[in-house]
Amino acid sequence: IDVSVPENEVTPGETTAISVVVLNDGNVTSGSVSNPQLEQQVTTARALKARFEESDAPVSVSTNEQAVATLPDGSSAPLQFRLTVDGDADPGRYTLPLNVTYNYTASVDPETGETNRTTTDETFDVTLVVEETPQFSVTEVDSNARTGATGTVAVTLRNTGSEPARNATVALASGNGDLTVGGAASSSRFVDGRWDPGETRTVSYRVRAAPAAGEQRYALDATVTYENSDGVTRQSRPVSLGVTPDPEQTFSVVETDHAVRVGDEGQVAVTLRNEGPIAARDATVTVQSGTSNVVFGESASTSRYVGSWAPNETRTVLVNATAVPDAETRNYSLQATVAYEDGEGDPGQSSTLGFGLRPGPERSAAFEASDVSSTLRVGEEGELTGTITNTGEERATNLVVVFETRSESVSPLEREYSVGSLDPNESATFAFDVEVTGSANPGPRQFTLRPTYRDDDDRQRQGESFDVRERVRPQRDVFDVDVANDTVPRGSTTLLEVSVTNTRNETLESVSAAMFADDPISVDDGDAFADSIGPGETRTLTFEVSADSGAITKQYPVELDFQYDEADGDTQLSGGYNVGVSVTQPEDDGGNGPPLALVGGVVVLVLVGVGLYYRYGR
Template identity: 40%
Template sequence: MKRKLFAVLIVASLLLSAVPAVALTSNPEIQTVIQDPTLQPGGVNEVSFQLLNDGTGAEDETRDAYNVHIRPANSVGPIDVETNELYVESLPDGTPADLSLSLDVPANIDSGTYRIPLRLTYEYDNGAGNDVERKKTIYLSVRVKSGPQFDVVDTSSTATVGGTGTLEVTMRNVGTTAAYDSTVSLSSSAPAISLGSGTSSTRFVDAWERGENRTFEFETTLQDSASVGNYSLSAQIDFEKPGGTTGSSPSLTIPLRALPEMTFDVSDVSSSLRVGEEGTVTGTVTNTGPMAADNAVVTLENPGQTLSLVETSVAVGSLEPGESAPFTFDVEVTSSASAGARQLDFGVTYRDMADRSRESDTIPTRVDVQQESPEFDVEPINATYTAGSGGTFEVTVTNNRDHALTDISAKIYMDSPLSTSDDEAFVERLEPGESQTVRFQVSAGGDATAKTYPVKMDFQYDQPDGDTIISDTYQVPVEVTADADGGGLPVLPIVGVVAVLLVGGGFLYYRRQG
């Protein structure tokens, strides 16, 4: 009987060994795999990792997970997680999904290992035709090593839209060791921003001690297409550690403020311009910002044929934002000009913070040109003569110009019954508003009728610039009175003669009629 049972067992064993074993299947088992967990302090790190569905037991298969939602924790200690959510449509057994997290790592973070919680929500088929939802938290481990670490301490910029300025960036080594042979690279991805002559610029530091601040200056140009406001540049630092190994910082964000372009308002403009005269145009220029204008010069464009500029620019020095300075231009108005309003176009040239020459937009301003005024005021002092007599003709001459006139030659002209034996007088110099009396010799003929006669008078003189000018003609009144002692036939005898002639004529007429 025992032999028979043993034979049955042997046969059963052989039969079982010939039939394949039934494969076992487990539920999803999701884990993280990371190749490089090292974080660089002082910026945003993009950490790449894989999500893997692979059971760890003896089972042959793991069920697929699908609709996998990954929600990282908002922060882990000093690390801010900038990625809000990740999604994987399907996660089959053994096929990893490539993902990444954005981690903002402060520059002063302590070295060590940090675990980022990942809250998972996913579904799978339980093998009986039913979908099952599961929630689970797994962890992504990252590590901060000791060594140089960098933080942006401060930035400032003087660059204006359409201009060139300086971007100053101050950085600090907040790591645990010094950095050697460091290269700071600053780059711009905005087409409207140039760094030096291109889109990037570098600076070198031989030794950067722990806790040391370093300030770097970069020449920055903003094109006319730039907008006033904030831009972001990127910086990276490549360095050597004390042990000789090399490293690189994560990308550091460098803010850049694009300032409005330089502007100037010209105010308090007044003029003493008159037709046929040289006058002045005065005003005030103000730097309305946003930065200092070095070696500022106010310019005045050619205003046209009837106005002539003695100078086209006036230096007013350096102007801080909000600071003003006066200016004066000498302008000559031709005698062919007409009185009325004129537009003058001012401008300002200056040197910016990069010592480059810059020019403001045109600043149009209106001024008035007054009617021509006489060069002199002429007032007679002694200008009354008796018919048949003469004497000294005295005239007070006053300089109406706002500058001195020299070598003034005065001359008079007259018609009969007036005559002159001395028709010229000379004045060496007249200051503005100064008066002097000139004298001539004038006679009135004996047959002159008692009335007012005009005496014409003009002047030849020299301007301060050396030009010799002949003035307009002035008319000065001269009074002639009758001779009280005779001169001409007496009135009573003439009346008598007329009466006799009338009587005689009437008698003769009467006789001829008889």
């Protein structure tokens, strides 16, 4: 048995398999002419086993033992052994002892067939040659790769071999899909020129850690392909290194505030913090609405430029948002995202940062009435007045107070009173001319008034109605009548001066008065006229009355009726005003009858009166 190693060159740090060829070159010392098959029996090795024994060589053999069942004469069997050369192995020749055991038939008796078997144990020296080659090891790894972003991994390698490498290419490969190199599983960098033993070179790669990547160490392999001193292209063994991605670049919403109301535009303030680990450059914050009830102008999103943003620094972004008129006073979902560039100019974007916005109640004008009073009276036209105040938060333009109450006995001459415009907390007066019919009942009445206006968007709006309670006073005489000289001597004539006062709140025009009386009082001149009597004004009207000579001395009633025109042009009649006229004893009536001359005078007067009656009465 003999052994050989056809390829015995290895490199430091290499793990490889070498092929040990076992050759059977048996010989026969005494053969059989009659039975040549017996020679094959004695030249065949059986149950052959081979294993490497321990040695001082810088080699570790990981294959324990290899076996061959039979190895006939002239045959060979390749045995594979896997071994690893120490990385710091010096170039040179090394001997490894290979122990081989087998058994064979030492002799056969041709006559009887009896065999003599024996076992042989031999040790062979196997020579390995550790070549002078470039060897590489990782001395430093610098990484700013972040979860969910692209970063740079700089790998520094040293040529730890004994020979320079030329025109090297360093390939960095990842075996995990969560960490990619150059957008793929591997990427290469060219190292130009001569790479001498002991020299270090640094190569950089763009590495992306997926958002699902954890903060754990990911294995990468660096392999150097180079040209040796003979110009032959060789490849180094892979050198392992690890990269742990930095935490994902994150931002957080610290605080939000807004002044958005239903049906109105307001400012939204979003305060965000850069949670790190890096500074963001050219940062832009985009605020997105998840509902059509909250919009930014006519868009569902809006953006604001922030610029440079250091770790742990907070920035407040101001945007204008509108809650449409159909929006409700409830929380609506909004999201903020931050787009930025890292220190190497690579773009990045934060995860979605959610926050809520609850619009305030719709901004509107609100109104309150105060100082309400009236001069309403049955049968008269009066006034309902008051003060209206805008107690809301919005300016009311073209404000009109509408008299909504409808009644057959109480009705305004005009149902709308134009106030004008009222700013918040501003007040103005309103007044309605109200007519109360004579059939109305006096007493308290409730009137409903409603303000209408235009808001800041020129929309017609209605405010809440408000009720006012005012008293309708009982009906009163149109005139207050008083007689200053209310006596007439019996059988005489006198002039009555009647003071007539207008009790209405309006001027009465073309006031005609007629006086009527029954016997024994007669009205000689019963008509009087005043062109006008103002509110509260008193005019004196004169009438001529007489008392019969047979009248008893006492007070008698006299009736006055009036016809007048109101301010609106209507002509009205007002009657039934009674005043008293007292008949008195004549001052010179001392006897049983009047003197003869007086009787004659009376007769003449009567005749003259009869003549006048006849003249004007027929």
